[in-house]
Amino acid sequence: MPVRLQLNRRSMVAAGAAGLMLPGCATMRPQVPAGRKVWTFDNLATVGGLPVAAEGGPALVDSPWGPAVKFDGVDDALFIEEHPLAGAATWTIEALIRPDGGAFEQRFLHLAETEPPREGRPPVGTRFLFEIRVVGTEWYLDAFTKGPTYNHTLIFPEKRFPVGRWFHVAQSYDGTTYRSFVDGVLQGEAPLAFTPQGPGRSSVGVRMNRVSWFNGAIREARFTPRGLTPDQFTRPT
Numbered sequence: 001m002p003v004r005l006q007l008n009r010r011s012m013v014a015a016g017a018a019g020l021m022l023p024g025c026a027t028m029r030p031q032v033p034a035g036r037k038v039w040t041f042d043n044l045a046t047v048g049g050l051p052v053a054a055e056g057g058p059a060l061v062d063s064p065w066g067p068a069v070k071f072d073g074v075d076d077a078l079f080i081e082e083h084p085l086a087g088a089a090t091w092t093i094e095a096l097i098r099p100d101g102g103a104f105e106q107r108f109l110h111l112a113e114t115e116p117p118r119e120g121r122p123p124v125g126t127r128f129l130f131e132i133r134v135v136g137t138e139w140y141l142d143a144f145t146k147g148p149t150y151n152h153t154l155i156f157p158e159k160r161f162p163v164g165r166w167f168h169v170a171q172s173y174d175g176t177t178y179r180s181f182v183d184g185v186l187q188g189e190a191p192l193a194f195t196p197q198g199p200g201r202s203s204v205g206v207r208m209n210r211v212s213w214f215n216g217a218i219r220e221a222r223f224t225p226r227g228l229t230p231d232q233f234t235r236p237t
Contacts, residue, residue: 034225035088035224035225035226036222036223036224036225037084037222037223038220038221038222038223039080039084039220039221039222039223040219040220041067041068041069041078041204041218041219041220041221042060042066042067042068042069042219043060043067044058044060044069044078047078047080048080048082048084050080050081050082051080051081052078052079052080053078053079053080054076054077054078054079055075055076055077055078055079055210056071056072056074056075056076056077057072057075057076058070058071058072058076058077058078058205061217063096063098063166063217063219064166065096065219065220066219068096068098068217068218068219069204069205069217069218069219070216070217071108071205071206071213071214071215071216071217071218072213072215073100073102073103073106073213073214073215073216074213075213076205076206076213076214077203077204077205077206077210077213078203078204078205079201079202079203079204080201080202080203080204081201082199082200082201082202083111083112083113083114083197083198083199083200083201083202084111084202084223085111085128085197085223085225086113086196086197086198086199086200087196087197087198087225088196088197088225089175089194089195089196089225090173090174090175090225090226090227091172091173091223091224091225091226091227092170092171092172092173092222092223092224092226092227092228092233093109093111093128093130093170093171093172093221093222093223094168094169094170094220094221094222094224094228094233094234095108095109095130095168095169095170095218095220095221095222096166096167096168096218096219096220096221097132097166097167097169097216097217097218097219098164098165098166098167098216098217098218098219099132099134099139099161099163099164099167099214099215099216100163100164100215100216100217101134101137101139101163101164101215102134102215103134103212103213103215104133104134104135105131105133105212106131106132106133106134106212106213106214106215106216107129107130107131107203107205107206107207107212107213107214108130108131108132108204108205108214108216108218109128109129109130109202109203109204109218109221110127110128110129110130110202110203110204110206110207110208111127111128111129111197111200111202112125112126112127112200112201112202112203112208113126113127113147113197113198113199113200114198114199114200114201115198124146124147124148125146126146126147126148126197126198126200127144127145127146127147127197127200127208128144128145128171128197129142129143129144129145130142130143130144130169130171131143131144131212132214133155133157134163135157135160137162137163137164138160138161138162138163139160139161139162139163140155140156140157140158140159140160140161141154141155141156141159141169141180141182141187142154142155143155143171143178143180143187145171145173145178145192145194147194147195147197148195149193149194149195150192150193150194150195152178152190152192154171154178154179154180154187154188154189154190155188156187156188159182159187161182163216166219167182167183168181168182168183168184168233169181169182170184170228170230170233172227172228173192173194173227174227175227176191176192177189177190177191177192178190178191178192178194181230181233184230184233185230186230204218204221205218222234
């Protein structure tokens with residue numbers, strides 16, 4: 001079942017006891033892990049102190065935590081000239097998203113390494129991906145990462161969630177195991193022979209090559225160079 005996003009007194013107390021952060025509530029902030037980067041999508045010009053290139057017509061909408069960016073699933077996207085987990089040997093990616101239905105395959109976050117030329121060989125396509133698959137009024141998560149020593153997808157079609165609601169999604173790597181989560185609940189895991197990715201760029205709301213457009217809203221993404229456990233996620237309760 002999805003986590004209910006009511007910011008009442010009981011949930012705030014529980015969040016504080018668990019060390020979680022309610023976005024927009026400074027008094028509940030836990031100690032921030034070193035190297036964490038936070039991208040809050042509350043405007044269309046900058047994110048995390050970085051300039052944003054917007055395409056199509058992404059718009060600001062309300063979320064339980066403040067403004068979020070809405071993508072129409074047709075031609076809305078944001079491009080950012082940074083790979084926020086470049087050099088990280090372990091990591092966690094978190095996001096607050098609201099899938100709104102639409103096409104079957106949708107990518108809402110793409111982090112890509114800018115690979116050096118490989119004479120006589122095609123590029124590896126080193127990257128992190130976050131996608132959803134939509135089936136009627138439900139969706140399921142697709143987490144993926146690829147590099148020179150690894151290529152793995154975590155996707156579980158039987159674990160579905162309703163569209164039109166806000167969810168916390170995450171993928172993590174602790175040095176041995178790759179995992180994905182929805183609202184803090186493990187979706188699946190697998191061993192991974194990961195090696196750090198290099199500098200690059202990111203797209204939000206679409207694949208880097210401008211296909212698989214996302215229909216929904218994104219409030220926030222967090223990138224931590226450490227494999228977090230669900231009790232360490234900075235999600236609402």
